[in-house]
Amino acid sequence: MTRTSSSSVIDSGSGTAVFEPERRSRVGTRLRFIGGKLIGAAIVLFGAATVAFFAQVSLPGDRATVILNIRAGQAIQRTPEELQQINEQYGLLHPLLVQYLDYMRGLVVGNLGISYQQYKPVSAVIFEQIGPTIVLTLTAIALSWVILIVWVTLTAGRGPRVSALGSVVDTTTAGLPAYWLGIILLLVFSVGLGWFPVIGGTNPNGLFLPAVTLAIPLAGFMGQATRTEFERTLQQPFIITARMRGMGDWGIRLHHVLRHSSLAAVTLTGWALGATISGAVIVETVFTRAGIGKVLVSAVNAQDLPVVTGIVVLIAALYVVANLLVDVAYSLIDPRLAKS
Amino acid sequence: MSKKSRRNSTLIASGLIATFVLSACAGNSAAPQANATKVDGGTIVYGHQQEPACVFGGWIEQAYLSSNVLDGLVSLDSDHKVVPWLADSWSVSSDQLTWTLGLKSGVKFTDGTPLTAGVVAYNFDYWVGGGNSTAKVWLDGYYKSATAIDDQTVQITLSQPYPRLIDNLTQGYFGIQSQHALETRTKEENCEAPIGSGAFVVKTWNRGTDIILDRNKDYTSPPANAKHTGPAYVDSIDWKFIADPTTRSASLTSGETNVIYDVPAIDWKKLGDAGFQLEKYVTPGRPQQLTFNTQQGPFVDEQVRQAFAYSLDRKTLVDTIGQGVIPFEGNGGVSKATPGYSQKAADTYTFDLDKANSLLDAAGWSAKNSDGYREKDGTVLEVVLPYGAGSIINADGASILQGVQEQAKSAGFKVKLIPVPQSELFSGAYSAPDQKDISVGYWTAVTSGILWINYRPSTADNPNYSNDAFVSDQTLADLITKANGISDVDAQNAVYEQAQEYIADHALSIGLYDRLSSLAVSPSLKDVWQENAQGGPIFYDAYFVK
Numbered sequence: 001m002t003r004t005s006s007s008s009v010i011d012s013g014s015g016t017a018v019f020e021p022e023r024r025s026r027v028g029t030r031l032r033f034i035g036g037k038l039i040g041a042a043i044v045l046f047g048a049a050t051v052a053f054f055a056q057v058s059l060p061g062d063r064a065t066v067i068l069n070i071r072a073g074q075a076i077q078r079t080p081e082e083l084q085q086i087n088e089q090y091g092l093l094h095p096l097l098v099q100y101l102d103y104m105r106g107l108v109v110g111n112l113g114i115s116y117q118q119y120k121p122v123s124a125v126i127f128e129q130i131g132p133t134i135v136l137t138l139t140a141i142a143l144s145w146v147i148l149i150v151w152v153t154l155t156a157g158r159g160p161r162v163s164a165l166g167s168v169v170d171t172t173t174a175g176l177p178a179y180w181l182g183i184i185l186l187l188v189f190s191v192g193l194g195w196f197p198v199i200g201g202t203n204p205n206g207l208f209l210p211a212v213t214l215a216i217p218l219a220g221f222m223g224q225a226t227r228t229e230f231e232r233t234l235q236q237p238f239i240i241t242a243r244m245r246g247m248g249d250w251g252i253r254l255h256h257v258l259r260h261s262s263l264a265a266v267t268l269t270g271w272a273l274g275a276t277i278s279g280a281v282i283v284e285t286v287f288t289r290a291g292i293g294k295v296l297v298s299a300v301n302a303q304d305l306p307v308v309t310g311i312v313v314l315i316a317a318l319y320v321v322a323n324l325l326v327d328v329a330y331s332l333i334d335p336r337l338a339k340s
Numbered sequence: 341m342s343k344k345s346r347r348n349s350t351l352i353a354s355g356l357i358a359t360f361v362l363s364a365c366a367g368n369s370a371a372p373q374a375n376a377t378k379v380d381g382g383t384i385v386y387g388h389q390q391e392p393a394c395v396f397g398g399w400i401e402q403a404y405l406s407s408n409v410l411d412g413l414v415s416l417d418s419d420h421k422v423v424p425w426l427a428d429s430w431s432v433s434s435d436q437l438t439w440t441l442g443l444k445s446g447v448k449f450t451d452g453t454p455l456t457a458g459v460v461a462y463n464f465d466y467w468v469g470g471g472n473s474t475a476k477v478w479l480d481g482y483y484k485s486a487t488a489i490d491d492q493t494v495q496i497t498l499s500q501p502y503p504r505l506i507d508n509l510t511q512g513y514f515g516i517q518s519q520h521a522l523e524t525r526t527k528e529e530n531c532e533a534p535i536g537s538g539a540f541v542v543k544t545w546n547r548g549t550d551i552i553l554d555r556n557k558d559y560t561s562p563p564a565n566a567k568h569t570g571p572a573y574v575d576s577i578d579w580k581f582i583a584d585p586t587t588r589s590a591s592l593t594s595g596e597t598n599v600i601y602d603v604p605a606i607d608w609k610k611l612g613d614a615g616f617q618l619e620k621y622v623t624p625g626r627p628q629q630l631t632f633n634t635q636q637g638p639f640v641d642e643q644v645r646q647a648f649a650y651s652l653d654r655k656t657l658v659d660t661i662g663q664g665v666i667p668f669e670g671n672g673g674v675s676k677a678t679p680g681y682s683q684k685a686a687d688t689y690t691f692d693l694d695k696a697n698s699l700l701d702a703a704g705w706s707a708k709n710s711d712g713y714r715e716k717d718g719t720v721l722e723v724v725l726p727y728g729a730g731s732i733i734n735a736d737g738a739s740i741l742q743g744v745q746e747q748a749k750s751a752g753f754k755v756k757l758i759p760v761p762q763s764e765l766f767s768g769a770y771s772a773p774d775q776k777d778i779s780v781g782y783w784t785a786v787t788s789g790i791l792w793i794n795y796r797p798s799t800a801d802n803p804n805y806s807n808d809a810f811v812s813d814q815t816l817a818d819l820i821t822k823a824n825g826i827s828d829v830d831a832q833n834a835v836y837e838q839a840q841e842y843i844a845d846h847a848l849s850i851g852l853y854d855r856l857s858s859l860a861v862s863p864s865l866k867d868v869w870q871e872n873a874q875g876g877p878i879f880y881d882a883y884f885v886k
Contacts, residue, residue, distance in 0.1 A: 059763070059764075059767070060764065060767060060769060061764065061766075061767020061768055061769055062767065062768065063767075065766075065767060065768045066763065066766050066767045066768075068473070069766040069767070069768065070393075070766050071393075071397060071398060071473060072398040072399075072473035072474060072477075073397075073398045073399035073400070073473075073474065074398070074473070074474075074477075074806070075728060075732070075765045075766050075768070075771065075781075076768065076771055076805035076806055077768050077771050077772070077803070077805040078768070078805070079803060085470065115393075117393035117394075118393050118394070118528070118531060118532075119394070119526075119527040119528045119531045120528040120531070120532075125547070128547050129547055129548050132548075183586075186587070186590075187586075190590065190594070191590045191593075191594070194594060197594075197596060198587055198590045198591040198594050198596055199387075199580065199582060199587065199591050199596050199597075284548075285583055285584065286584060286587070287587075288580075288581075288582050288583070288584065288587055288591075289548075289549075290546065290547065290548030290549040291548060294548050295547070295548060298391070300763060301731075301761070301762040301763050302393070302762070302763065302766075303763045303766075303767065
């Protein structure tokens with residue numbers, strides 16, 4: 001309270017001239033900071049698109065043959081006459097550099113190309129199915145935070161036995177493969193008990209098991225990072241002070257300690273966004289959910305290059321955005337960071 | 341924070357309750373009452389295993405789907421006889437080069453345009469021009485042109501006799517589309533929702549989830565072998581894509597689907613005992629077989645090919661892994677469901693290890709190394725067997741191939757099994773004679789004419805990349821061409837049988853198992869049947885009972 005009143009004094013006329021240059025420079029650093037971030041983001045996207053493009057074109061086999069064979073459902077050699085139309089349509093006989101520049105030019109104006117197999121714009125292919133994946137990913141991350149907070153608050157710093165049990169569970173769950181966990185959850189809760197639908201679909205109750213499948217390993221992984229810091233913070237002098245002020249144990253844990261020790265997990269959340277999207281590939285198949293993961297698998301299988309590169313660029317973009325958000329969240333949780 | 345988690349748990353709890361309520365409503369997997377009566381309308385929820393890129397195309401998955409949306413010219417009945425569909429009459433000239441088809445009158449496409457001979461002729465040119473690559477394979481080398489004689493009569497001109505042309509037209513690849521739609525709509529629109537005159541129309545395609553097909557209320561053109569006329573009984577079909585076989589059968593038992601495709605062998609008996617209607621259709625055409633490379637490597641020697649055949653106990657292997665559901669197939673040329681099937685060819689090789697060993701000794705592979713593999717001049721008898729894992733060969737098939745590898749080892753063959761991912765397979769990897777010794781795979785067809793596709797000699801100006809025995813055998817080619825040109829079905833089949841026996845005697849290909857199309861149907865849904873050309877599910881006659 002007192003602090004805010006003092007800052008309002010600064011703004012009250014007399015001192016403004018003194019603070020002007022400092023404010024300008026602060027705006028300048030902020031712009032520089034944002035500009036730097038944006039340039040970095042552009043470089044990341046450019047790199048992702050480039051790598052995806054060249055990884056795809058360097059796959060063995062002739063691309064026109066793949067396109068035609070996938071359409072026909074026959075895995076055979078093809079004559080030049082059969083391939084001519086496809087080669088012309090997609091410019092597959094142009095020098096690689098020309099194809100690459102064409103692709104990049106399209107990216108800059110937001111044109112991701114046309115799917116070889118679905119004959120529709122790649123952007124439409126992606127945006128049709130990105131929704132369910134984003135819902136799944138965000139739900140999984142939120143769930144993992146819930147699991148993490150409950151579990152760590154319950155078990156950290158509760159004496160050697162409980163703490164040890166807590167870390168054992170963290171380590172075990174962090175290593176659980178999504179495919180195995182998903183199948184087990186499906187067999188037990190959907191097939192066995194009938195609590196959830198077998199086919200996930202898009203309704204809320206079909207979302208729970210897939211989200212839990214992604215959330216459990218994630219919570220374990222972030223829990224490992226949080227637990228150490230949590231236990232260290234519990235020993236800090238300001239915690240003892242808070243206890244002396246008569247604050248309850250739960251209050252201290254949730255209010256003071258968690259805020260301190262969650263920074264590592266916040267950082268990991270940016271990474272987790274990418275991890276859950278890649279995990280979604282498996283989960284979407286097990287739970288029969290629509291989503292970008294399944295699109296990616298079938299596009300890779302069909303060597304549908306425009307779709308694959310489009311999804312790679314999109315995931316890179318999500319990564320960049322997530323990490324920007326993490327930077328912002330950081331400064332909210334720890335105000336010292338914003339000033340540095 | 342604590343507040344948030346509480347809110348979450350209430351959400352989860354309400355979700356749980358909702359699920360209970362849902363599953364209580366969805367308990368339609370129980371058998372209906374004996375006095376159950378027919379109800380009109382309803383939505384059939386169908387679980388299929390694979391999502392195609394377009395509704396219409398060259399994959400069997402697409403033929404299954406498009407058959408519900410596009411009418412064909414002709415249909416195949418359960419006795420394998422061609423019966424009317426959009427065409428109600430057909431005849432062929434005495435020189436076998438001109439076919440004349442008379443069309444049903446008054447048929448309209450769902451965009452309102454009429455079905456005319458001109459439209460049918462346009463469709464023929466469209467298929468051959470790349471509109472359907474599989475239809476093109478069946479017409480290539482025979483088809484010259486199609487013209488409209490008048491509004492209801494179309495004439496197809498051939499470059500050489502093709503007595504079974506009309507049988508081949510029963511396949512789903514030959515679905516007739518509106519010329520107006522093909523000419524005026526974008527490729528994308530015709531991919532997602534082609535316009536036909538069929539019993540159902542594509543309403544929406546939720547990519548990755550399902551396709552909703554709505555009843556065509558003005559439907560007037562069912563095939564002659566359908567069980568009723570007029571529009572379909574049900575309102576719609578929810579054609580879901582459920583890739584995982586375990587999930588598919590679980591969705592059926594939990595009542596989330598009414599019909600599933602490709603029933604896992606392990607669940608077959610269980611579902612039958614629980615009262616589900618089981619349908620099994622052996623696809624005619626080329627079975628799942630082993631074809632030997634006769635151009636390069638150890639299998640150039642006929643004795644080595646025969647030795648490989650004798651070293652396998654194929655029947656026991658298939659029966660064990662297929663739980664009695666997957667049929668064993670001895671014939672390498674065509675499957676037992678194909679007209680003109682030769683039992684003699686199928687019975688050519690039985691399990692006989694002594695014979696296999698003596699043949700290999702005679703062929704000069706008499707030495708054995710410390711691993712038990714045979715050698716000749718220091719070279720190990722190694723054969724490469726690539727297979728399309730998950731695309732051409734499913735999980736049961738992969739197990740059968742592992743059994744082949746194991747059994748052949750006892751005679752001293754070192755089989756190198758290579759699972760090939762789909763993208764690599766379709767890029768043409770392992771398609772050349774220097775890349776493999778054994779090919780596997782199937783090819784659906786309605787006649788033994790498939791032999792021509794698989795054994796026609798490849799020439800420089802007319803290459804045949806579907807000939808994976810890489811065989812150029814004039815005796816065999818003459819037999820098949822001769823059969824192709826005989827118009828009397830029995831006489832034709834007799835020659836096809838000779839061709840199969842020739843293939844077996846020279847061990848060009850040996851059979852493994854038949855490709856199946858299987859369905860499991862909920863007891864509350866009646867009259868779902870499989871069409872007779874490729875075993876696709878037909879929902880036109882289906883209705884619910886309560």
